[in-house]
Amino acid sequence: MTITAVPADELPLRERKKLRTRRALVDAALELFTERGFEETTLDDLCAAVEVSKRTFFRNFGSKEDVALTPSQDMWAAFLDELERCEPGSGRPVIELAQDCLLVAVGRMTGDGWARQVRLGERLAARIPSVGAYGLHFCDRTTREALAILRRRFDLGDADDLRARLVLDMLIAAWHAALESWTSMPGEPGAADLAARLREAFAAIPGCLTLTAAPRDAPASP
Amino acid sequence: MTITAVPADELPLRERKKLRTRRALVDAALELFTERGFEETTLDDLCAAVEVSKRTFFRNFGSKEDVALTPSQDMWAAFLDELERCEPGSGRPVIELAQDCLLVAVGRMTGDGWARQVRLGERLAARIPSVGAYGLHFCDRTTREALAILRRRFDLGDADDLRARLVLDMLIAAWHAALESWTSMPGEPGAADLAARLREAFAAIPGCLTLTAAPRDAPASP
DNA sequence: AGGCAAATGCCACTGAGTGGCATAGTGAGT
DNA sequence: ACTCACTATGCCACTCAGTGGCATTTGCCT
Incomplete structure (x- = not known):
C-alpha cells in the first residue's frame, strides 16, 4: 500500500511488481511535474514515460493530484497507525499525545528519497491550486479518522464536545506551519530537520492565544 | 462582486444584469446539485436551466465547485473587509480581534436566502470530495490574505514567528467546528444561530490544550 | 446618431477520468 | 507438469469540465 514501506522481499511476486510500478509512477510524476510543470504534463505523457496504460494509472491512484502527494500521504498513514498503538500516560494532554505520534511517524519515514519527494510534492501543492486543494482535503479526512481512533480508544468526553476536534x-495547523518553513529551507533538509521544525511549531502553540496586536510604529507586545 | 450585497438600484444597468445572471446561476446550481446530485448535474444542464451559455458561466465562476460555495465566500469577503477596518484595543489578543471580525461578518449576511444557501453548499462540501477540497483551499487562501492584512496593519513580531499564523x-478550526454542527441542526437555523455556535466554539479553544485522554472505562478527566 | 467597450453566444478542442471487455501473468491445487 | 481461478493490465470508446477564438449583441457615453 505505502510505497515507502520496506520492499519486504517476502511479499508475493505479484505485489512486488505492483509496488514497482507504483513507485515508478510516483518517481516519474514528481520529476515530470517539477521539470515540465504540472498542467503541462499530461497523464498520457506520464504513462508513456513509465510504459503503463492510463487505465493502470487510475487503478493505482485516484487522481493526477493524488500521485504527487503520495509520499506525504504515506506519513499520515504511519501517523494513524501510531495513534492506534500509542499508550497515554495518565493525565497526559491529548495534544502532547498526538504530537508525539506525529513525530514518531515522521521518524519512521526512513526511505531514501522520502524527504526530497515530499518537498517536491508540497512545492507543487503551494503553486498548483488543485494540488493544494487535494492536500488540504486529504489532511481533513485524516484528521477525522484520527479523531475517530482517539474517541474509540479513549474517553474524550461528550461527542459534541468540540475540544478534541480543535x-x-x-496539530494540523502546526504541521502546515512547520512544513512550509521546511520546504523553503536551503539545501536538502531531511526528516530530522522537519522534526525540528515541528517541535518549534508545537512550542509556539500555547503562546499564540495571548499574542497581541500592537498598532504599527509602536513598541511590540512583551 | 458579492451576490448577497444589496442590489443597489443605483448600479449601472449592465452591472445589475450581470448580478442577476450570477444570482440565477447560484440559485439554480444549489437547487439542482441538491435535488439531482452534484455529479449527476452537468454544466450544460445548469446553463440550459438558466438559459446561459457555458462560456458565460465560466466568466462568472472559476469552476463547478466555485458556484456551490459562493454564498460562503461572500461571508469571507466581508471578514477580510472587517479586518481592514477594525481597531484593536490596546493589549487586546489577536485571537479576540479576529473572532470579533468574523462575528461581525456573519452578522452582515442579511440576505434573504443566505443561511439556507450556505447550508446547502456546505452539505455538498461534506458529501462531494471535490467541493470539500475547493472549500478548504479557499479557506486557506483567505487565511493567508487575513494574515497579510494583519501584518500590514499591526505589529505582530517577526515574520518567522509562527504564532500569528497559528x-x-x-479561528478557522473553530469556524469549521461551528459550521458543521450548525449545518446539521434541525429546522431552518439562521445567521444568528451560526453566530451562537461560533461563540461556543471560540469558548472551547482555551480549554482544549489541557484536554486529557482517559483510558476507556475509567473516569473522565475533571 | 454613432461609435466604444464589455458581455455574450457559438464552435471546436484538449485532457481528466470511467466503463467494458479481452488478454496475460501469477498463485494454488492435483 | 497441468489446469483452473484470480488479478492486473491493455485497449477502445465515451462523458464532461474547462479553454481559446471569433463574431455578435447590448448597455454606455458623447
Missing part, C-alpha cells in the same frame, strides 16, 4: 486541528 | 488557523 486539538487535532491545532 | 492564531488564524485556530
Whole structure:
C-alpha cells in the first residue's frame, strides 16, 4: 500500500511488481511535474514515460493530484497507525499525545528519497491550486479518522464536545506551519530537520492565544 | 462582486444584469446539485436551466465547485473587509480581534436566502470530495490574505514567528467546528444561530490544550 | 446618431477520468 | 507438469469540465 514501506522481499511476486510500478509512477510524476510543470504534463505523457496504460494509472491512484502527494500521504498513514498503538500516560494532554505520534511517524519515514519527494510534492501543492486543494482535503479526512481512533480508544468526553476536534486541528495547523518553513529551507533538509521544525511549531502553540496586536510604529507586545 | 450585497438600484444597468445572471446561476446550481446530485448535474444542464451559455458561466465562476460555495465566500469577503477596518484595543489578543471580525461578518449576511444557501453548499462540501477540497483551499487562501492584512496593519513580531499564523488557523478550526454542527441542526437555523455556535466554539479553544485522554472505562478527566 | 467597450453566444478542442471487455501473468491445487 | 481461478493490465470508446477564438449583441457615453 505505502510505497515507502520496506520492499519486504517476502511479499508475493505479484505485489512486488505492483509496488514497482507504483513507485515508478510516483518517481516519474514528481520529476515530470517539477521539470515540465504540472498542467503541462499530461497523464498520457506520464504513462508513456513509465510504459503503463492510463487505465493502470487510475487503478493505482485516484487522481493526477493524488500521485504527487503520495509520499506525504504515506506519513499520515504511519501517523494513524501510531495513534492506534500509542499508550497515554495518565493525565497526559491529548495534544502532547498526538504530537508525539506525529513525530514518531515522521521518524519512521526512513526511505531514501522520502524527504526530497515530499518537498517536491508540497512545492507543487503551494503553486498548483488543485494540488493544494487535494492536500488540504486529504489532511481533513485524516484528521477525522484520527479523531475517530482517539474517541474509540479513549474517553474524550461528550461527542459534541468540540475540544478534541480543535486539538487535532491545532496539530494540523502546526504541521502546515512547520512544513512550509521546511520546504523553503536551503539545501536538502531531511526528516530530522522537519522534526525540528515541528517541535518549534508545537512550542509556539500555547503562546499564540495571548499574542497581541500592537498598532504599527509602536513598541511590540512583551 | 458579492451576490448577497444589496442590489443597489443605483448600479449601472449592465452591472445589475450581470448580478442577476450570477444570482440565477447560484440559485439554480444549489437547487439542482441538491435535488439531482452534484455529479449527476452537468454544466450544460445548469446553463440550459438558466438559459446561459457555458462560456458565460465560466466568466462568472472559476469552476463547478466555485458556484456551490459562493454564498460562503461572500461571508469571507466581508471578514477580510472587517479586518481592514477594525481597531484593536490596546493589549487586546489577536485571537479576540479576529473572532470579533468574523462575528461581525456573519452578522452582515442579511440576505434573504443566505443561511439556507450556505447550508446547502456546505452539505455538498461534506458529501462531494471535490467541493470539500475547493472549500478548504479557499479557506486557506483567505487565511493567508487575513494574515497579510494583519501584518500590514499591526505589529505582530517577526515574520518567522509562527504564532500569528497559528492564531488564524485556530479561528478557522473553530469556524469549521461551528459550521458543521450548525449545518446539521434541525429546522431552518439562521445567521444568528451560526453566530451562537461560533461563540461556543471560540469558548472551547482555551480549554482544549489541557484536554486529557482517559483510558476507556475509567473516569473522565475533571 | 454613432461609435466604444464589455458581455455574450457559438464552435471546436484538449485532457481528466470511467466503463467494458479481452488478454496475460501469477498463485494454488492435483 | 497441468489446469483452473484470480488479478492486473491493455485497449477502445465515451462523458464532461474547462479553454481559446471569433463574431455578435447590448448597455454606455458623447
